């Protein structure tokens with residue numbers, strides 16, 4: 001069979017690659033993602049001047065640095081500022097009525113930082129008014145997106161939905177060649193600690209959280225992994241702490257340890 005592909009690639013190599021990714025990250029991909037893997041990984045073959053995915057597979061299996069690059073390529077990092085705004089509205093209302101002096105949030109699967117910074121944009125006015133100390137731990141498997149998050153630089157388009165007062169309070173506009181970009185102000189960047197954490201591993205987290213955001217991440221995992229994660233999230237929440245999931249995710253048939261208190265919003269029970 002002839003192929004018009006630039007690089008040698010077949011189902012066997014795809015299966016081996018997705019098997020490696022799954023064993024490490026828990027990410028499950030269906031047969032339909034055959035072309036997606038090809039498209040995402042060709043830049044790595046070009047970089048190493050390889051002609052065939054078999055050689056790339058060999059490299060991924062034997063070189064820890066390339067394995068990291070491979071994982072960074074296959075993760076799906078779609079995110080945006082103010083995504084699923086109703087979660088932030090809920091938290092704002094919750095904090096307005098609460099007596100917290102400190103509020104600790106974990107953004108698990110934070111991608112390039114839009115989620116933790118959206119939390120800040122939305123909650124800071126209440127926190128400043130009530131003297132609440134807000135801290136955010138932002139974690140992801142993908143080291144490239146974590147670096148982007150720590151830099152806090154985004155195209156101006158990414159924040160166009162916000163009014164001028166919000167833009168002025170939280171961002172500084174780039175100059176010269178960066179005049180189409182903005183950066184989260186240092187004062188607010190400092191509230192977020194970005195760190196690599198593989199949700200499939202043992203977690204090195206010393207504290208419990210008032211809120212865990214794990215949005216649009218569970219969709220990549222099978223049911224036993226979702227169940228294990230839900231148990232671990234329960235353990236890492238304070239009593240009555242909240243868990244926020246993505247718009248297409250649910251704890252139905254996954255966990256009975258949470259009460260549903262809103263659209264994809266859960267509260268720790270017991």
Ligand SMILES: C[S@@+](CC[C@H](N)C(=O)[O-])C[C@H]1O[C@@H](n2cnc3c(N)ncnc32)[C@H](O)[C@@H]1O
Pocket residue numbers: 024025026027075076077078079080083108109110111112115139140141142145197198199200214215216217220246
């Ligand atoms: C679609 S993004 C969601 C980003 C953000 N939470 C949101 O909803 O906008 C999914 C993120 O989960 C991360 N991820 C996937 N598997 C992971 C794992 N095993 N451990 C940690 N992060 C993981 C990916 O790297 C990716 O950045």
